[in-house]
Amino acid sequence: MALQAASLVSSAFAVPKEVKSNASFKDSSLFGVSLSDHLKANFNSSALRSKRESNQRVGGVRAQTMATASPAVNTATPEAKKTLRKGNVVVTGASSGLGLATAKALAETGKWHVIMACRDLLKAERAAKSAGIAKENYTVMHLDLASLDSVRQFVDNFRRSERPLDVLVCNAAVYLPTAKEPTFTAEGFELSVGTNHLGHFLLSRLLLLDDLKKSDYPSKRLIIVGSITGNTNTLAGNVPPKANLGDLRGLAGGLNGLNSSSMIDGGEFDGAKAYKDSKVCNMLTMQEFHRRFQEETGITFASLYPGCIATTGLFREHIPLFRLLFPPFKSTSPRALSPNMKPEKGLLSDPSLTKSGVYWSWNKDSASFENQLSQEASDADKARKVWEISEKLVGLA
Numbered sequence: 001m002a003l004q005a006a007s008l009v010s011s012a013f014a015v016p017k018e019v020k021s022n023a024s025f026k027d028s029s030l031f032g033v034s035l036s037d038h039l040k041a042n043f044n045s046s047a048l049r050s051k052r053e054s055n056q057r058v059g060g061v062r063a064q065t066m067a068t069a070s071p072a073v074n075t076a077t078p079e080a081k082k083t084l085r086k087g088n089v090v091v092t093g094a095s096s097g098l099g100l101a102t103a104k105a106l107a108e109t110g111k112w113h114v115i116m117a118c119r120d121l122l123k124a125e126r127a128a129k130s131a132g133i134a135k136e137n138y139t140v141m142h143l144d145l146a147s148l149d150s151v152r153q154f155v156d157n158f159r160r161s162e163r164p165l166d167v168l169v170c171n172a173a174v175y176l177p178t179a180k181e182p183t184f185t186a187e188g189f190e191l192s193v194g195t196n197h198l199g200h201f202l203l204s205r206l207l208l209l210d211d212l213k214k215s216d217y218p219s220k221r222l223i224i225v226g227s228i229t230g231n232t233n234t235l236a237g238n239v240p241p242k243a244n245l246g247d248l249r250g251l252a253g254g255l256n257g258l259n260s261s262s263m264i265d266g267g268e269f270d271g272a273k274a275y276k277d278s279k280v281c282n283m284l285t286m287q288e289f290h291r292r293f294q295e296e297t298g299i300t301f302a303s304l305y306p307g308c309i310a311t312t313g314l315f316r317e318h319i320p321l322f323r324l325l326f327p328p329f330k331s332t333s334p335r336a337l338s339p340n341m342k343p344e345k346g347l348l349s350d351p352s353l354t355k356s357g358v359y360w361s362w363n364k365d366s367a368s369f370e371n372q373l374s375q376e377a378s379d380a381d382k383a384r385k386v387w388e389i390s391e392k393l394v395g396l397a
């Protein structure tokens with residue numbers, strides 16, 4: 001056990017200074033790239049590590065990232081010859097945690113140009129440099145998902161760059177478990193659902209229909225990161241407060257906390273629940289995309305649970321005791337000790353992972369499997385309603 005644990009925490013990861021705790025990842029595979037290797041090799045770059053950050057280092061790194069097929073170019077077919085160019089992937093929230101690890105791993109394959117879509121340009125630039133991502137393999141572009149204007153501006157800027165879009169990864173998220181009162185996006189939506197769901201909803205609708213659809217890439221993908229904690233068919237999803245979208249009355253009212261509740265189900269504000277609800281929306285949205293657009297566009301839509309990555313920036317707002325106990329507790333769990341998420345076993349070589357409409361997870365033996373969503377997170381009727389209400393809220397209907 002100790003040996004396994006040691007191998008899991010063998011790498012240093014200098015996180016950007018905004019991230020209070022250091023990142024500790026399990027092995028990762030969203031794009032079919034072994035993140036752990038990259039992280040081990042490069043995330044300990046000291047170039048931008050402040051003394052304070054060094055002092056804060058607690059964890060080692062095994063990364064678990066999000067899966068899309070590698071653009072594995074097969075020159076044997078004319079189709080492949082046509083697409084020898086690098087793939088272009090937009091990763092939201094690539095300035096930290098899973099998004100940064102994913103950006104790094106993809107960039108290092110040499111087969112992807114990563115557009116790091118981030119709200120804090122300086123932080124993102126520093127994070128990319130600190131992670132050792134080669135300049136020619138990434139571009140940082142501004143995106144604040146808590147502002148629909150910013151989302152639209154991002155889409156404009158992206159189009160101006162004249163890059164084709166081959167993969168979009170909706171990864172960014174905020175988690176506000178200790179907030180007593182709701183806070184709001186620029187348009188007045190409760191911040192967690194506004195950022196994690198509505199911002200991504202608008203982004204993916206705009207980029208999907210006009211950009212991703214046009215890509216000539218062999219594997220076009222839209223990945224939306226979900227979570228076990230939004231799935232009430234799991235132990236983790238039964239830790240209160242549980243996700244529950246109810247009859248969507250709060251969402252329909254605009255989540256503004258004035259003439260409507262700030263919570264999707266119309267209840268009292270609860271930051272932890274708002275996050276879990278937003279993850280249910282993410283998973284429902286992926287399925288609705290699949291139903292509406294898979295056949296027409298050939299795009300693969302997928303969601304995933306990346307595993308528990310206990311020391312990313314996500315828990316920065318949590319109580320200090322949680323931040324102290326969660327990483328060591330999680331790093332001794334059987335799942336964390338397993339050689340999890342070996343992408344070479346999974347997404348690179350497993351053709352089934354190109355399947356659309358799936359919520360992926362990886363077991364302790366690194367094998368990918370189609371995970372079962374909770375009843376609510378797989379409710380097609382609810383997915384349609386969330387879609388229709390969200391369209392109105394973001395100004396698409």
Ligand code: NDP
Pocket residue numbers: 018092093094095096097098099117118119120123143144145146147170171172173174195225226227228305306307308309310311312313314315
């Ligand atoms: P981090 O907090 O490290 O990363 C979140 C990223 O989202 C950061 O880059 C952050 O930017 C960005 N972000 C937050 N708000 C906005 C915004 N308004 N506009 C643009 N970007 C924004 O967390 P993780 O890496 O852990 O989380 C990544 C994903 O993984 C999330 O979707 C999360 O739900 C999911 N997940 C994580 C798990 C875990 O155990 N960590 C488990 C299950 C799912 P900035 O750097 O500027 O703060």
Ligand code: PMR
Pocket residue numbers: 175177226227228229230235236239275276307308309314318
């Ligand atoms: Mg946890 C096998 C059980 C399991 C798993 C896989 C997780 C993952 N959690 C599990 C169990 C439990 N958790 C139990 C039994 C408890 C009560 C002691 C517990 C508590 C807990 C808290 C307070 N867990 C948490 C929190 C958080 O604040 C985290 C959260 O919900 O963030 C939204 C969290 C998590 N637990 C996980 C994972 C993956 C998280 C982070 C979830 C996410 O980012 O979506």
